[in-house]
Amino acid sequence: DVCSSDLTALLLRPLVAQDRPPNIVHILADDIAWDDLSCFGCRDIATPNIDRLAAAGVQLRSFYAPHATCTPTRAAILTGCYAQRVSLPSVLFPNSTDGLADGEITIAELLQQRGYRTALIGKWHLGCRPDFLPTRHGFQTFFGIPYPNDHVPERLDARHQSRGFPPMPLYRDEQVVEQPAQLASLPERFTEAAVAVLHEHREHPFYLHYANIETHTPWLTSRKFHYRSKAGVYGDAVQCLDACVGRILDALEAEGLTQNTLVVFQSDNGPLVHEYPELEGIYGHAAAVDTSRPHALREGKYQARYEGGCRVAGIARWPGKIPAGRVDDHLIAGFDWYATFAAIAGAPLPTDRTIDGVDVLPLLSGASTTPAHEMLWFFEGYRLVAVRSGTWKYVCARSQDSAPQLFDLATDLAEQQDVLAAHPDVVVRMEALLAQGRRELGDEKTVPASRQIGRAHV
Numbered sequence: 001d002v003c004s005s006d007l008t009a010l011l012l013r014p015l016v017a018q019d020r021p022p023n024i025v026h027i028l029a030d031d032i033a034w035d036d037l038s039c040f041g042c043r044d045i046a047t048p049n050i051d052r053l054a055a056a057g058v059q060l061r062s063f064y065a066p067h068a069t070c071t072p073t074r075a076a077i078l079t080g081c082y083a084q085r086v087s088l089p090s091v092l093f094p095n096s097t098d099g100l101a102d103g104e105i106t107i108a109e110l111l112q113q114r115g116y117r118t119a120l121i122g123k124w125h126l127g128c129r130p131d132f133l134p135t136r137h138g139f140q141t142f143f144g145i146p147y148p149n150d151h152v153p154e155r156l157d158a159r160h161q162s163r164g165f166p167p168m169p170l171y172r173d174e175q176v177v178e179q180p181a182q183l184a185s186l187p188e189r190f191t192e193a194a195v196a197v198l199h200e201h202r203e204h205p206f207y208l209h210y211a212n213i214e215t216h217t218p219w220l221t222s223r224k225f226h227y228r229s230k231a232g233v234y235g236d237a238v239q240c241l242d243a244c245v246g247r248i249l250d251a252l253e254a255e256g257l258t259q260n261t262l263v264v265f266q267s268d269n270g271p272l273v274h275e276y277p278e279l280e281g282i283y284g285h286a287a288a289v290d291t292s293r294p295h296a297l298r299e300g301k302y303q304a305r306y307e308g309g310c311r312v313a314g315i316a317r318w319p320g321k322i323p324a325g326r327v328d329d330h331l332i333a334g335f336d337w338y339a340t341f342a343a344i345a346g347a348p349l350p351t352d353r354t355i356d357g358v359d360v361l362p363l364l365s366g367a368s369t370t371p372a373h374e375m376l377w378f379f380e381g382y383r384l385v386a387v388r389s390g391t392w393k394y395v396c397a398r399s400q401d402s403a404p405q406l407f408d409l410a411t412d413l414a415e416q417q418d419v420l421a422a423h424p425d426v427v428v429r430m431e432a433l434l435a436q437g438r439r440e441l442g443d444e445k446t447v448p449a450s451r452q453i454g455r456a457h458v
Contacts, residue, residue, distance in 0.1 A: 021114060021345045022318070023261040024207045025248065026337065028077070029241060030070070030123065030148075030216040032312065033271040035296045036231075036238055040313045044230035045238050049246030053265060054315045058326035058364050063314025064376055064388075065269045066334045068304040070125050070148060072379075073268040073334060074211075078106040078126070078137070080338025080349075080357040082377070084441045089381045092127060094151050094165045099127015100137055107338045108138030108207060110347040117201040120144060121194045122211035135174050139209070143172050143193045149183050149213045149220070154282045184220040186213060191244040195251040202255045207341070210248065211268075214240050217276065218283035231293070233286055234271075259319050262344065266334060267312035273300035298415040304378040305385045305395045306415050316364050323366055331373045331388065336360045377437040382444045387433045394430035406430070 035041050039051040039059065066076030071091045072083030078100070083089050086104055100106070108118040119141035120134040127133070128146035135142050145168060155163045167180035194210050214221050219237035229235030245265070252258045272289045279287035297308035304310055314332065316322055335357035342349055343359040362368035375389040386395045391410035397403050406420035406427060420427055 020260070021116075021205045023205055023257055024111070024116075024341050024344075025252070025261060025263045026077075026207075026209050026341075027245060027248070027263070027265045028074070028122075028209065028211040029265065029267040030212055030214075031269060031271055031301055032215050032238060032241075032267040033295050033297070033300065033308070034311050034313055036271065037313050039315075041296070045235040046229065047238065047242040049242045049249060050265060050315070053245065053249065053263060053317050056319065056324045057263070057315060057317030057322045058328050058366075060314030060316065060332055060364075061327060061329045062331050063266060063312060064310045064331070064333045065267060065312050066310070067379065068269045068302055068309035070123075070216075070268055074124075074126055075100060076333075076335040076356075077337060078108070079104050080107070080335050080355040081353075082335065082356050082379070082441060084379055084382055085354060085356070088126070089379065092125060092147065093163070094128055094147055095163070096127070097129070099129060099132030102131070102136070104137070105350050105353075106138045107341050108134075108209070110138075110342050110349075111205075111207045111345050112138050112140070114345045114347045115205060116345065117141075117197075117204050117206040118209075119194075119197045119201075119206070120209045120211070121190050121197065122209075123148060123213050123216075124211070130174060133171070133174055141173065141197060143170075144190065144211070145170060145181060145186070145213065148216050149186075150217050150279055150283075150287070152180075152282075156278060183213075183218070184222055187221055187240050187244055191247045194244075194248055198248070198251045198255055198257065202257060205345070212241050212244065217272065217279050217289075218286040220283075220286055232290055233288070234290065262316065262318040262321075262341075264337060265313070265315040268334075269310060270297070270300040270308045270312060271295070273308065296413060303385075304380050305398075307393070307409070307413070310378060318364075321361070322364050326364075326366060328363060328366075330360075330363050330369075330371055331376055332360050332363065333357070333373065333376055336372060340364075375433045377434075377441070379441070382442060384434060384437050384441070384443050387430055387437065389430060389433055392426055392430060394427070394434065396434070 037047045037050050039054040065073045067073045069091050072089055075083045075086050075088040079086050112118050118139045120139040122144045124134050125147050151165055153165050157163050169176040170178040170181035197208055214237045219233045221240040225236050225240040229239050252261055275289055298306035299308040339357040339359045340361050349355050358372045360372050375387050378386040391408055393407045393409055395405040405418045407415045
């Protein structure tokens with residue numbers, strides 16, 4: 001096979017003549033299940049705009065968020081690394097002193113060096129101190145909140161005492177312009193800001209990172225989205241997101257930018273599947289998880305052992321470069337966008353650090369069938385809990401009193417049939433891959449020399 005960089009160069013030949021690299025719009029949804037979009041089989045939530053995005057591009061059926069929670073996934077997406085490499089393996093809170101370190105080179109910084117206008121609209125969640133804000137990491141424009149919409153003063157700790165969080169701030173660049181932010185109004189305000197970015201920068205290449213908040217608890221939207229779905233307040237929030245995506249797609253079309261814009265859609269992790277009494281006590285029905293809601297994948301957010309935590313819907317559209325109506329089942333992870341965006345912009349990757357992501361445009365376009373990854377590792381914090389290779393998924397034992405599990409996802413997507421005893425040869429290979437992961441990234445007890453530790457701590 002021709003290497004991926006050569007294939008990307010071939011795919012991009014028509015763009016060289018235009019002397020303008022493509023625009024990039026990355027829509028990062030929040031806490032949406034793999035099968036909660038109608039183009040991925042959902043029947044009680046209507047997502048016509050996301051569906052038309054998928055119909056015009058490629059559906060990624062084995063796409064993984066890099067982690068089962070918000071902060072590590074976002075760190076991985078923006079740096080192209082497993083979050084453990086950049087010392088951000090767990091969720092940050094308003095009183096956290098850590099954040100994305102100055103030494104990291106984000107995709108926004110790489111693209112800005114290539115003349116891109118860069119904007120982040122929505123949720124950040126990679127540090128809320130002034131020196132950690134998006135404007136310090138390559139984003140020229142920031143309109144959004146620094147952490148999730150449920151990190152508010154009413155939150156309690158394990159002793160049922162206040163965590164001491166401040167009222168939710170809304171930032172424009174580095175200035176707080178509203179506090180507390182009016183959460184139910186933000187989805188549409190963020191969409192208007194995103195559309196304004198497209199209009200303002202229509203004459204230049206741009207990178208828009210649009211991170212919605214309405215599908216993260218509490219599920220707060222404006223009145224016109226209430227009772228629109230058949231899946232309760234969560235479904236209403238997903239349909240609100242879909243409407244916002246539609247506005248962005250329509251704006252690209254109105255500005256004549258559709259043909260030269262790569263649009264990527266994904267969720268940052270799987271859905272809530274268990275009750276969350278603390279949030280329900282604060283927000284009532286706007287945080288009441290429907291635990292009876294069926295999903296194709298096992299479990300959901302907060303755990304990375306089973307598919308429901310990290311396997312999410314992925315979609316990519318780029319007319320003329322990605323054929324419409326494609327379905328792809330190769331292993332692709334959220335940190336692959338780093339190398340992919342850099343490649344199509346002509347930005348060389350940093351050579352002084354490990355980058356885990358790879359350029360997947362040849363897979364998206366169908367020009368290559370060479371797998372991007374032999375395996376993907378799954379972590380909870382610094383604990384390596386699972387590995388997938390091909391169709392096999394090996395889940396580590398939770399404790400000394402439990403046993404590991406092996407699933408064949410080709411025949412058992414829901415991970416209900418443990419076939420470990422029947423495939424000893426596969427077990428040996430998967431355990432060797434786990435050992436490799438521990439050597440490279442360590443675990444909760446061991447820090448290997450190769451881990452880029454401390455870079456996120458100041």
